[in-house]
Amino acid sequence: xxxxxxxxxxxxxxxxxxxxxxxxxxxxxxxxxxxxxxxxxxxxxxxxxxxxxxxxxxxxxxxxxxxxxxxxxxxxxxxxxxxxxxxxxxxxxxxxxxxxxxxxxxxxxxxxxxxxxxxxxxxxxxxxxxxxxxxxxxxxxxxxxxxxxxxxxxxxxxxxxxxxxxxxxxxxxxxxxxxxxxxxxxxxxxxxxxxxxxxxxxxxxxxxxxxxxxxxxxxxxxxxxxxxxxxxxxxxxxxxxxxxxxxxxxxxxxxxxxxxxxxxxxxxxxxxxxxxxxxxxxxxxxxxxxxxxxxxxxxxxxxxxxxxxxxxxxxxxxxxx
Numbered sequence: 001x002x003x004x005x006x007x008x009x010x011x012x013x014x015x016x017x018x019x020x021x022x023x024x025x026x027x028x029x030x031x032x033x034x035x036x037x038x039x040x041x042x043x044x045x046x047x048x049x050x051x052x053x054x055x056x057x058x059x060x061x062x063x064x065x066x067x068x069x070x071x072x073x074x075x076x077x078x079x080x081x082x083x084x085x086x087x088x089x090x091x092x093x094x095x096x097x098x099x100x101x102x103x104x105x106x107x108x109x110x111x112x113x114x115x116x117x118x119x120x121x122x123x124x125x126x127x128x129x130x131x132x133x134x135x136x137x138x139x140x141x142x143x144x145x146x147x148x149x150x151x152x153x154x155x156x157x158x159x160x161x162x163x164x165x166x167x168x169x170x171x172x173x174x175x176x177x178x179x180x181x182x183x184x185x186x187x188x189x190x191x192x193x194x195x196x197x198x199x200x201x202x203x204x205x206x207x208x209x210x211x212x213x214x215x216x217x218x219x220x221x222x223x224x225x226x227x228x229x230x231x232x233x234x235x236x237x238x239x240x241x242x243x244x245x246x247x248x249x250x251x252x253x254x255x256x257x258x259x260x261x262x263x264x265x266x267x268x269x270x271x272x273x274x275x276x277x278x279x280x281x282x283x284x285x286x287x288x289x290x291x292x293x294x295x296x297x298x299x300x301x302x303x304x305x306x307x308x309x310x311x312x313x314x315x316x317x318x319x320x321x
Contacts, residue, residue, distance in 0.1 A: 001078070001079050001080075001083060001085065002046065002075055002076070002078075003043065003076050003078055004049055004073050004074070004075060004076075005042060005043075005073065005076050006052070006071065006072075006074075007071070007072060007073070007074055008069065008070070008071045009033070009069075009072070010056075010067065010068070010069045010070075011026070011029055011030070011033065011067070011068060011070060012063070012065040012066070012067050013025055013026065013029055013065055013066045013067075013068060014029070014065055015065055017029060018066075022054065023051055023054070026051060026054060026068060026070055027048055027051060030048050030051075030070065031047075031048055034048070034074060035047065035048075038158065039076070040158040041158060042076055042078065043076035043077050043078030043156075044076060044077040044078070044103075044104055045074055045075075045076055046074075046075040046076060046077055046103065047074075047075045048072060048073075048074060048075075049072070049073040049074060049075050050072065050073050051070060051071075052071045052072055052073065053070070053071040054068055054069075054070050054071075055068065055069045055070075056068045056069050077103070077104060078156065079153045079156060080153065081153055081154065081155060081156070082152060082153060083152070083153045084150055084151070084152050084153075085101070085107075085150070085151060086148040086149070086150050087099035087100060087101050087107055087149055087150075087151065088100055088101075088102075088145050088148060088149070089128075089143065089144060089145040089149065090105050090145075091128050091129070092120075092128045092129065092130055092131060092143070093128070093129040093130055094111070094120055094129070094130055095110065095111055096108065096109045096110040096111040096112075096113070096114065096132075097109040097114070097132065097143065097149070099149060099151070107151070109149075109151065111132075114132060114134065114143070115134040115136070117134075117135050118132055118133065118134045118135070118143075119132070119133055119135070120132050120133070121133065127145075131143070131144065263279050263280060263284070263286075264279070264280040266292050270290065270291060270292040270293075271286040271291050271292060272292050273286050273291045273292060273293070275318045275320040276306075276310065276316055276317070276318065276319065277291065277303055277306070277307060277319055285307060287300060287303035287304055287307055287319075288300040288303065288304075291303070293319075302319065303319045305317075306318075306319045
């Protein structure tokens with residue numbers, strides 16, 4: 001959560017600080033420059049830990065302050081992905097909760113990540129826009145600022161400084177912490193959330209450059225024919241080879257990335273799954289040709305139907321074939 005960062009900085013020491021010992025004066029000026037500021041990709045500056053080296057002290061023509069180059073260590077707050085942190089409620093609205101660590105208040109918990117079932121209602125005391133209530137059996141727990149709330153860090157973002165902000169908008173947050181949850185997916189740095197996330201992985205048919213290919217059409221075009229042809233020749237082995245080619249292409253490009261996040265792959269590049277289509281990564285399932293199952297359309301349809309039953313009817317179905 002906290003790090004020591006060594007920094008080199010050149011500063012001007014205001015004349016009114018010259019009455020103090022040099023180290024003390026420079027520390028005061030460093031605190032004025034850095035404390036409670038966010039340095040992109042470094043974190044929130046908490047305190048000056050120590051000063052390692054001071055050079056310079058020159059007074060340049062036309063200036064009434066001395067210039068120094070300082071090497072010092074800074075305590076910064078930068079939580080790592082996966083870290084569990086305890087915070088207190090800062091505010092709540094219909095979109096969810098905003099948490100505070102006391103010195104940092106830009107931690108957001110969207111409503112769909114609250115304990116289920118939870119509901120919101122107007123706060124009769126007016127401390128928050130709404131108050132959230134977690135219903136556990138016959139007991140109702142009000143999520144308020146009295147108890148600590150523990151969360152797992154999904155990401156730490158450093159948004160670009162806006163040129164202007166709309167009237168009435170919240171103050172700009174130069175560092176934002178998002179919490180981790182299986183209902184959030186990161187797509188090129190942009191986060192999407194939903195109760196269930198489907199990532200369709202597939203390939204497009206293609207026609208090889210061989211003699212006579214100018215007379216061929218792929219399976220997509222065949223479905224769009226305006227009328228039934230009098231004669232048609234279907235090259236089965238060609239279609240089969242297309243499937244193998246796509247599968248190997250998918251394996252080489254995606255397999256290494258999936259293994260990095262814990263997905264186990266077979267030697268032929270398929271995803272290892274259990275009898276309920278579950279992968280080695282919690283909350284993540286794989287169905288269809290990408291899984292280590294029989295690669296036939298009826299099997300994929302059966303797996304998809306079983307997944308829908310598990311998600312929406314609470315009926316886990318064994319898909320071993």
